[in-house]
Amino acid sequence: MTATLEQLHRCHLAVDLGAARTRVYVRGAGLVVDQPSVAAVNTRTGSLIAVGEFAERMTGRTPGYIRVVRPVSGGTVVDIEMAQRMLRHLLGDKLRRALRRKPRLRAAVCTPHDADPLAQRAAMETLVGLGARRVELVDTLIAAAVGCGLPVERAEASMIMVCGSAATQVAVLSLGSIVTAERVPVGGEAVDHAIVQHLRTQHELMLPSQSVRPLQLTLSGNGITPQGPATTEIHGRDVSTGLTRSVRIDTAAVREAIHTPLTSVLDGIGKVLRDCPPDLVADLVDRGIMMVGGSALLPGLDEMLREATGMPVQIAERPDVCAVLGLGAMLEGKIEPMVLDPLAS
Structure with a gap:
């Protein structure tokens, strides 16, 4: 599924269609679009009516005739026509005219690991509708690994964890390819849902949809580690009366609620390590795990993984844009293919 470096070097733009945000990299111009994947x-x-941040702010605040939609779910395009319209507005008229002047417009797009043929075709048709004559598919894991600077082309193990809003992908890479990988259907949205359900069942409190961001309202400081604050005040709507109400909650109970969905992520890491060759696992003892993706910024998540696995855990410098920056680096020709010298006779 992953295109070669020579094919990617011919591409003019790279697109990362995520469930949370859409990012577009244009060769020679850099990252030109970084907006929520939302349309009204x-x-x-x-x-x-609106796309991107403006449309996201309209969530839960619109009259009946305005509908806020997300054309991408779990890294897969679920509404091709809406995704095309959203991308056209995010790119703008000036940039679209510049791209149309390309004689044979080529594009590259990130796709989740083990994406089925229908998901791959949906991503391709989305960009073909924007005028691309050819679309190259790149595994999100490889693009993110390149974007965060991992030496994926070497004959040694590199472990990466892409923390998305709908799913978490874990993989071990070596010699520019994926040795073993696992996709866990747990991401930032599952953490949001766990917090919402805990507040509803334990405190009969409903949070506004705009306020359901992991740990921004419920936790602070050291995040999901026990060193965080003991209590936090939360504002929301009472389930029974419908009136606004403030409650002070025990953050230890919220941390426990968050740990429940994250257990599946730990199981995925364990499965990847069990399926990995022993020689590569030995390399990971010192290298550890590199975390990328928007949900990698969940406070305390790296510490939890460090304690559970006993391995070093690092967060990339710009974890949310690693995938599209990795695609951009391959478009710009900054990544050199590995050349194996023949043995001298």
């Missing part, structure tokens, strides 16, 4: 539609006329 007028259901009466079918017209597009």
